[in-house]
Amino acid sequence: MNAKIRLFVDQPLAKGNRVSLTQPQAHYLFGVMRLAVGGAVSLFNGRDGEWRGEIVDAGKRKGTLECSEQTKPLQVPPDLWLCFAPIKKTRTDFIVEKAAEMGAAKIFPMQTEFTNSERVKQERLQAHAIEAAEQCGATYVPEVTELRKLSAMLDHWPKERQIMFCDEVELGVATSLATVARGPWAIFIGPEGGFSPVERKRLHAMPQAHVVSLGPRILRADTAAVAALTLWQAALGDWSQ
Ligand code: SAM
Numbered sequence: 001m002n003a004k005i006r007l008f009v010d011q012p013l014a015k016g017n018r019v020s021l022t023q024p025q026a027h028y029l030f031g032v033m034r035l036a037v038g039g040a041v042s043l044f045n046g047r048d049g050e051w052r053g054e055i056v057d058a059g060k061r062k063g064t065l066e067c068s069e070q071t072k073p074l075q076v077p078p079d080l081w082l083c084f085a086p087i088k089k090t091r092t093d094f095i096v097e098k099a100a101e102m103g104a105a106k107i108f109p110m111q112t113e114f115t116n117s118e119r120v121k122q123e124r125l126q127a128h129a130i131e132a133a134e135q136c137g138a139t140y141v142p143e144v145t146e147l148r149k150l151s152a153m154l155d156h157w158p159k160e161r162q163i164m165f166c167d168e169v170e171l172g173v174a175t176s177l178a179t180v181a182r183g184p185w186a187i188f189i190g191p192e193g194g195f196s197p198v199e200r201k202r203l204h205a206m207p208q209a210h211v212v213s214l215g216p217r218i219l220r221a222d223t224a225a226v227a228a229l230t231l232w233q234a235a236l237g238d239w240s241q
Contacts, residue, residue, distance in 0.1 A: 005033060005041040006050070006134045008141060013048040013067050018056070021063040030058045042071060044133075046141040049074040074139050077103035078237045079184040081161070083110045084225055085191035086117040086147065091222045095189075096125045098222075100132035100142050102229040103238060107144045108186075110153065114193030120147045150199060154206070163188055163209040166228050167200060168218050175210035177235035185236065187228045189221055 007029075011019050021029065029035045036058050043053040043065065050072035053065035082104040086092045092109070099107050107129065109120045125144040133141045157163075161184040164177070168190075188195075188203070195203070203209045214227045233239040 005029070005035070006137070007041050007043055007053070008130045008134055009043050009045055011045060013043055013045055013051045013070075015067055015069070017051075017067045019043060019053060019065045019067065021065065023061045026059060026061055026063040029055070029063060031060070040068075041065065043067065044072075044139045046133075046139070047074065050139050072137075072139050076140050077105050077138075077142075078182075078233075080104055080229075080232060080237060081106045081108055081186040082189070082225065082229065083108040083150075083153070083186050084189040084221065085110050085112045085115040085150075086120050087192055087221050091220075092117075092120065093125070093128050094222050095225045096128045096144055097132040098226050099229060100129040100138070101136045102226070103233055104142050104187075104229065105140075107142050108153070109145065109147045110150050110188075111147050112150045112191055112199055113196035115191040117147070122146050154202060157206070157208065158184070159208065160184055161186055161208060163203070163206065164212050164228060164232055165203050165209045166190070166214055166224055167203070167211050168194060168214070168224075169200070174213035177210075177212065177231055180210060180236070182236050185232065187225070187232060189225045189228060191221060 009019050037055050039055045041053050042050050044050045049070050051067040052069050052071050054068050056066050057064040082099040084095055086109045096107055129142055129144050164187045166189050214224055
């Protein structure tokens with residue numbers, strides 16, 4: 001039976017393992033959710049699947065759970081990166097949260113020529129990804145990287161990784177995802193000001209890059225990220241086995 005509360009813990013999970021709670025986790029379980037010894041929650045760490053954690057010790061600021069049985073094996077999402085140019089804080093949080101729920105394997109905040117943000121709070125974004133995984137029943141948590149420059153990423157781009165280049169201008173011959181192969185992919189979403197002409201020229205020249213249209217209207221970057229993840233997952237991901 002799966003306990004309905006799910007907690008991410010960065011500790012190894014196996015039968016009989018004991019897990020110590022952080023102070024906020026103890027406060028949430030025992031202070032807010034009023035759980036006590038004998039109760040149970042679902043634990044996952046992104047590596048060992050989901051485990052039933054029996055509460056064996058409950059305090060105001062601490063607590064211990066013991067792993068009794070695995071309730072879900074690790075389910076790794078398809079090898080899909082979401083590379084997006086950060087926008088305003090709350091909308092960037094939204095993009096990270098949706099990417100985690102919708103099955104991105106890794107999330108790259110990407111600094112492009114027209115990106116306004118100089119930096120991102122990587123730890124805060126990672127916490128949003130963890131929270132999204134707790135809420136959506138995932139057993140895997142995508143890593144959110146530090147802000148990377150698009151030009152540097154392209155200088156070392158893995159040749160086998162295809163790019164779904166969401167370009168709202170000069171769509172030219174937009175690729176239909178139904179015609180391309182599965183495998184390692186990345187979705188590219190630009191900032192409010194879009195990709196620069198230099199960036200667009202460079203991407204259009206890359207054999208791995210496929211220009212994909214997200215329809216005739218210009219979408220906000222956060223809307224575009226969700227639309228692109230939906231298209232990709234439905235065509236090539238784990239939404240259609
Ligand atoms: N350059 C436009 C402007 O300044 O109004 C808007 C850029 S849009 C807000 C941000 C990103 O979302 C774009 O760089 C692109 O990656 C994606 N996007 C938005 N609408 C799109 C569409 N219809 N087709 C493909 N990509 C789109």
